[in-house]
Amino acid sequence: MVDNLVATLRSHSPLIHCITNYVTVGDVANVLLACGASPVMADDAQEASEMASVAAGLCLNIGTLNSRTIGSMLLAGKAAAQRGIPILLDPVGVGATPFRTRTAMRLLKELPVAVVRGNLSEIKAIAGVGSFVKGVDAGALDVVTEENLSAMIEFCRRVARSLSCTVAVSGAIDLISDGQRTFIVRNGHPIMPRVTGTGCMLSGMTTAFLAARPEDVTEAATAAYAVMGLAGEIAHQALAPNQGTGTFRSNLIDAISLMDDATLQAGMKVELR
Amino acid sequence: MVDNLVATLRSHSPLIHCITNYVTVGDVANVLLACGASPVMADDAQEASEMASVAAGLCLNIGTLNSRTIGSMLLAGKAAAQRGIPILLDPVGVGATPFRTRTAMRLLKELPVAVVRGNLSEIKAIAGVGSFVKGVDAGALDVVTEENLSAMIEFCRRVARSLSCTVAVSGAIDLISDGQRTFIVRNGHPIMPRVTGTGCMLSGMTTAFLAARPEDVTEAATAAYAVMGLAGEIAHQALAPNQGTGTFRSNLIDAISLMDDATLQAGMKVELR
């Protein structure tokens, strides 16, 4: 793993164009600023293409998918493709409704997505495998554990090969695979899914890391996962006994805004298989 | 009042489908997670019905009402009705414009709403009584006090009977009535309306409590009100002298995320009339 990626991102301050859901969009913008990127949210068909054309990365998130913005996602994606900037797709809640599944598959088919990022239920739905999706959260049985790790790695590899992109699964154990290499990230804390949008924030931040290191998106995505997981650990450690998920959310952005390469190298738990 | 409702909610983790405003939607999601529920926000007509069909409760909030989502609210509401899951309506700002009033009345007419939840100005507008609504906040004269308590209880009873649902009024003194029983909740703190969305958050959380105890939605709503009010007290007590409404908002979610039945039983101020 490159050892100065956080500093590189902060010095380049890439513009990241997000077409994302309205539930967590403010947190995504704050996390992008915290890691050193510059966020812009623009979802109208009349400007999606032009905004993507001046960006260094495009983040598409279907969390509150609606008919109006699907066309904007395609326009932005095509502009990004033409300029060769990395596209990340976060297929939030795919599998929960046919509308989401249909749209996620269409985006994957029509755009050269660099990274698909989701929980295990979402990645299973993308792969057409039965999953236990519950709304936008992973089903209780869709978990990567030390016990099923080898099988899950094999699953991610297969999906990555079949989609010809990097697949990034988040959970207690994260997996990032490009079909050849698979990185395992063991950072993070169980409180994280109790805050809305930790996945969306990770999608935004991963896109920023892709923009900072487009020549190896798998390594870049892995670094973003390690940053998020480690920030979660730091944020939890800073909680007083009478503090819960509200303060944790602020602490998480604090930790990302203070992250540097030395802290990351010392704290990240990344394994390559 | 049942004495293990918080634990029940946390163990069942009901999926709550919200079609709500974009001002406070992130806070609503965080409060739902904090109390143990699983939020999903989906407002497109192409999936509203299917998402409601897999949920355990439906929360409709017209805070940023728009033409696109009225149809989605009706579709989701009809799917919820068919499956028998509880529907809560938060008629934010009803009475402020004919568009809101018309839409709120239509939702009430076409859907089997279990609970209507709002401030006194909003409930008066729903009842067709002159109110002092000011945008989305209650008018200065629309307040439940110890002095007008009997009259206000009678008013709530009448509205509940005429709408055939539970009516929940929030303010310094909260009233929750099903036309027979009326619960009075005296928890809370005056700082709460100085944070945007405490009403919306309460609507989300109340829907989660309805889903955890659909057999008595009036008791369930009362418990949600007591949790929110008590959390407000705890959150205010945790403020340092140089802290204001920004930290209070994080503290409020902290207190909800740490709430348990013992704390609730010890701190709630609920009276049944």
Next chain:
Amino acid sequence: MVDNLVATLRSHSPLIHCITNYVTVGDVANVLLACGASPVMADDAQEASEMASVAAGLCLNIGTLNSRTIGSMLLAGKAAAQRGIPILLDPVGVGATPFRTRTAMRLLKELPVAVVRGNLSEIKAIAGVGSFVKGVDAGALDVVTEENLSAMIEFCRRVARSLSCTVAVSGAIDLISDGQRTFIVRNGHPIMPRVTGTGCMLSGMTTAFLAARPEDVTEAATAAYAVMGLAGEIAHQALAPNQGTGTFRSNLIDAISLMDDATLQAGMKVELR
């Protein structure tokens, strides 16, 4: 400068109608409540006009401009004009795409805007001068410094005269000009642009100050800038070493919610030229 404007705003509690972006809308609402105003967000064409008619100020922000709400902005603006209430325009990201530029110019042409508020890149784009806009952030070269101060004041004066309104530029040094008087505000802290929406929050709060003192919108806007900058200083001072932009955001709203005229008079760094 009037010395009791904060108290006046808190006692009048003006209703501020915002048609604003969905990224920072919750923060805008919280800042409006923190400074004593009452926010209402309503963007549907079916009620924009009526909502503006009962408000004391209108804030238009094109941060996530979309085709659906342009008409609503015009309707609300015309209702505000008819009632004589102040309109503020925040042309977020103008210059980044033709869609934004075209729309901002149209709003300026068709509505009697009292104050245009933006970063230097945005004000340059409004003036038709080449700028270094980067998404929604000011370009690195678009900065007001002590060195270029006289030229920048002259620039603001010229734009204010040509638009016949007050022009307010935010940055390390803020400038507020009505074509005659120019106020320079030197409050603030470099961490502020690292939190999303400090500009949007300032637009909301400035509109509230305009509503509290419509007879001199230039002084009113200057007071709002001083409050925001001073609150930023206080919020930064309250940070512990392990706290970053997440906690800063809460502290900022804390400081605004606790602001009073004595604190403002003691801490504001305002110069009139």
